[in-house]
Amino acid sequence: MVADTQGIILKASQTTGEIYDVDSSDLIGKSVYELEKEGLFTPIVTPMVIKEKKKITFVQTTNKGKKLLVTGIPVFNPEGELVRIVSYSHDVTELMNLKHYLQIMEEDMERVKSELDILRSKYIDSDGIIANSEEMKKVLDTALTVAEVDANVLLLGESGVGKSLIAKFIHNHSLRSKGPFIEVNCGAIPETLFEAEFFGYEAGSFTGANPKGKVGLAELADGGTLFLDEVGELSLIHQVKLLKMIQEKQFYRVGGTKVRQADFRLIAATNKNLEAAVREKSFREDLYFRLNVVPITIPPLRQRAEDILPLIEYFLDQFEKKYNRERRLDEAVIQRLVYHEWKGNVRELINLLERLVVTSSSKLITVDHLPDCINQAHNPPLFDENDNRPLPEILESVEKQVLAKAKRKYKTTVEMAKALGVSQPTIVRKLKTYGIK
Incomplete structure (x- = not known):
């Protein structure tokens, strides 16, 4: 479409008429300003080009609700005076609708992501970390402190003490909490597949x-x-x-030539004595110091x-x-x-x-439901006739x-002394002698 500097349309192609749902010949001689007032399209390109004297592109809306991508180009005479405005339009209604739906989807995904983050946070916070004892309070205090920085952490402790839960606890309270938490059981992956799985x-x-x-798992942990x-x-x-990857923060996939990088926080855990393993040459000293x-040593449950x-x-x-x-537990079971x-x-x-809840047939779980190993541990024979x-x-x-046995049953040494028929100082002295705490 071609208009003069007064906004009068001089030429209009057939396609232009089709875009605006009118006969293109009906546009000739009309003013773009009047057509805007009539609602055929808005805004109009002519005044924009006249003002800027350069190419202008914007989105225009027709009276039929179409979205048009309109480009206006100034045309100058040999003296440099603006004499014509040439414009062409593309129907981008479908693209604009897609953009709108994409924006809605992005907002919905952001909402769902936030909900998942909240749920993940709740899961990690409520995954059975109990810290009534001073020992576990110290562990969690240290974990919270170190969570604030990206320093490597080595979790030590016997099997089953909850090292993976503490690792999740550190992750959940770190600046990387919204990133992935990738757990790799180094003992469960076959040695021949470890490199392919890890890198x-x-x-x-x-x-x-x-x-x-x-x-690889290392790449998945990025962020x-x-x-x-x-x-x-x-x-x-x-x-x-592993040492090379920790030092350089980069690696190659198996069979690959492109350097890969992964920005992650490293936490390691073991139930082994790594210092002893270093002395025995079964664990690298340089890797040990890196980890x-x-x-953080997690104390065993008995402590x-x-x-x-x-x-x-x-857990019940x-x-x-x-x-x-x-289900409920009998006092003797507790x-x-x-x-x-x-x-x-x-x-x-x-x-x-879990076993007691699943296998017990009554609501009350008694000592009869306990495994023999636990019952025998609490009812050992006082004397073996074969003892030489x-x-x-x-x-x-x-x-x-x-x-x-009396120490487990009674709360104070006074109660123990009364039950055993001796003085309280005797109980204190004998407990000290045998190292019973």
Whole structure:
């Protein structure tokens, strides 16, 4: 469409008429200003080009609701005076609608992402971390402090103490909490597949590989936290490659030539004595120092007795809901669970509680439902007739067992003394002698 500087249309193509749903010949001689007042289209390009004296592009709306991408171009005479405005239009209604729907989808996805973040946060916060004991309070205080920075953390402790939960706790309270949390069990991945799983591989790298290739676990952790559980199980060859990646923050996929980078926070965990492994040359010293920037030792369950009862209550409630079964523990059962040694730590406690909820046929769980290993541990024979030790040693052993049993049963040494028929100072002295706490 061509107009003069007064806005009078001089020429209009057939396509222009089709776009505006009018006969193009009806546009000739009319003013764009009048057509705008009549609502045929708005805004108009002529005054914009006259003002700017340069090419103008914008979105115009017709009276039929169409969205047009309009471009206006100034035409000058040899003296440099503006004499004509040439414009052409494209119907972009569908594109504008798509843009609108895309914006709505992006807003919805952002909302869903926020909801997922909240749910993830709730999950990590409510995943069974009980810290009534001073020992666990210190662990969580340290974890919260180190969460604020990106320093490497090494979680130490026996199997089942909850190292992965502490790792998630650190991630959840860090600046990377909205990023991924990628957990790698170094002891569960076959040694021959570790490199391909950890670093990923390119298409056709080896027989049986995914024809499209695969992104590795390290790459998936970009922007978040990479948690290496059972890191002490890595072979020396893989320790070298892990060390190189930690130092350089880059790596190659198997069969690849392009350098890959991943920005993640590293947390490692092990139930092994890595210092001893370093001395035995089964774990690299340089990797150990890289991982051991901030060590956090999680105490075994037997050393934080204050946490046992809250853990029992928490997981019993979880399994009641999961299996839709109402169950409660007899007082004698609670006593035995509280004073059990728990060599498998929290994991052993969780497994036992789930087993009791599933296998017990009555609402009340009694000592008869407990495994023999727990009942026998709390009812050991005071004397073995085949014991060939001297009498004084046997008597000391029996006395120690009696005192330990009384210590579990009674709250104070006064109550113990009354029950055993001796003085309170005697109880205190004997407890000290046998190291019973």
